[in-house]
Amino acid sequence: MEAVVRTMTDGWRGRASAVVSAVVVLYVGRKIMKARKKTKQRKAWDSVGHNVVLLHQFRRGKFCPNLSPFALKVETFLRLANVKYEVDTESPFGPKGKCPWITLNGEDLGDSEFILERLASEFDVDLDSHLDPQKVATLEAVRVLADEHLFWCVITWRYWIDGCESFMKSQSFSPIMSLFFPPFMKRGIRSRAREHGIGKHTPEEIYRICKKACSTLSGVLGESPFFGGERPSSADCGIFGQLAQLRWNAPGSKYEALVTEMYPNLSAFCDRMKTRIYPDWNELLKSN
Template sequence: MCGAGGSLRSSRGKCMDVDQDVVLLHQFQRGKYCPNLSPYALKVEAFLRLADIKYEVDTKKPFGPKGKCPWITINGEDVADSQFILEHLTERFNVKIDNRLGQQKAASLEAVRILADEHLFWCVVTWRYWLDGCVTFLKSQSFPPKLHRAFPLFMKRGMKRRAKHHGIGLHSPEQIYHICRKDCATLASILGEDDFFGGDEPCTSDCSVFGQLAQLMWNAPGSHYQALLTETYPNLDRYCHRMKDRVFPDWDQLLDPPQ
């Protein structure tokens, strides 16, 4: 595991304790109901499992070279940004989980991935950190008391600024929820009665969609955002549990505290 201090270079040096070709996944600590508060960290971890790539987890240094979480270290090389990580690992390990997809299906799923990663994400985090002020979200985390008190103040101010720069923060709470609902409706229609967005088996795009939907399913307990899955679009509810069982059979043991 990496230490909490030191530069990225020295931290990477410590990470060389892992075996050759073993990915060190740097991410946030585990949550009470979901293995990660970051949809992108969950996306990368799901991909590593689907692709059967050996990895270890470091939670001491979650922010990488681009100041983002997650990032990985492999054979002394750092790779940041979840999508670049997946593309890098696909090439390095010759991952074939998307090979069965035709060109048109693969292109459609890339659009699904972008909707989840670049659109739905902003609805969820704007509500989580700014509009709701972390009240619901903190119920899903095992933060120490000091962080539990400071986290809402820090995140609400920062997210308000980021959301307004992005543009979504210029809308009313009702309009942001409306956008989120439309995104979920689109995903629900595309999924239909299929087991996964990749069909009978999950594909790379499923990692992105699951990473985002899991935040509604498990990190927004009792909220009207969670109800989008549990009540409004139940096929997305079933999908989340199907992905959890397929990719994370040890889900309960990964939680903090383990269940």
Template sequence: MWSDLSNQPAFVAVTSVVAGLSVIWVFRKIAKKHKRSKLRKQWSNAGKDVVVLHQFVRGKYCINLSPYAVKVETFLRLANIKYIVDSEIPFGPKGKCPWITLNGEELGDSEMIIQKLIDHFKVDLDNHLDTRRKAQLETVRITADEFVFWFVVTWRYWLDGCKSFLKSQSFSSFLNFVFPLFMKKGIKVKARYQGIGHHTPDEIYGIAKSTCRALADVLGDDPYFGGEQLSTADCSVFGQLSQLMWNAPDSHYEALVTEMYPSLGAYCNRMKEKIFPDWYKLLNPPME
């Protein structure tokens, strides 16, 4: 005969716990939905054609831990587009950071965001370039967004276990503890899918060196990758190199741009001074 489990104390206790957790989950979902609805009203009140840039909170030395957030914010400033920053909800409709709200429309993915801004605001940062040079800089952009990004995050979150990276952020003690636990496993899986995760640490560092050398060779003696004038590609390159320059303190990856290829470090400082004269005030905490 089947026993009546509903009369067993253990069964009742487990059922109570499950029911309690379900109630908590439902209330959290409702609270999150209410918060997002309230924030949406604030974003809508930002004004016509004012971009709301949703991204992570600022860091100690770099304006963002996401190279793509730095990329988009750099473009907004170069294009002289009015924007405000929101750090309450950093992940957008595609589960990516950053994302934007523009006149009520939500859009994710940094490249799609920039293309939307180009079309909407009729911006052309590359009108000083010929067709061949534009194609060359698109290759540079892809190199930065795809190659530099992957060796940085693979080293930062997996190989180094966030040790260097956490020095550059103003996280709480709790987040300092749990962040590496979640990120290490997740990035390890993604890096293996991407392909770079199948290499040894030395081989990945070799990829980093050759990529930085190529970028330094392309830059040459020019102040920017667009030459004497800034280009759209500079937004991507600066976004990615900013992670080596300011979010990898006291590491051999930081040394790639400060010692091995110092022209890249000088480029980062040049970009910071030209586009973000308020850089130190934006940091968390702000610096004088």
């Protein structure tokens, strides 16, 4: 009897140690693979060349080059400033876990505003040189309205109120992603919007907040072709990134109608930016 128990205990011990060894091998193997992938990626990122910006962002959408207003802001700035750049869509989330980010001369940098500041100093460009200090200050306040306020209205609508419906139409997803992404995003954004505060409002109230933001932007733009006057300023890049989401990524919704019907100078502004800065708009959309 004792011998049978000993044999059984030895058997369990043997199996347990085999499982532990397998877990250790898998863990170490995964770590090595990850490190190898990182080294390979880093090599590829650094090979774009000196003073060439590598813009890490989401894949192209069907109606608008990017679903991220911040990515669209950076790409627009790069084009206006005539800075050479390439795009990477394999690693859209950067050092702070946000999209977009850039790699420039071996250095990684996140946050669209920090990126614009860095590009302006690195490449000695000033898109605001035609503006007086008061206008620059006003436009900064308006840019913050778009980036920090309008943005929340739009994503709360896109992922929660609209249940990702328009969003799914605007992007290309695999069938698996199409199944899991909407409920995941809906729940995630709902909870983050609540933490932010906007998610505590009703859908009707959120629409009203969005409408007021658009009305303000429309009032500031007035009859000017761009927020910066006769030519686009750095603030135009950010404001365009946000308004483009309403202009192209909310088809058929009352959110789209805010810019196309209620405040048409905003959609005219978007179209103007598109024509001037993205002559290859349609090719970009095709490449999604």
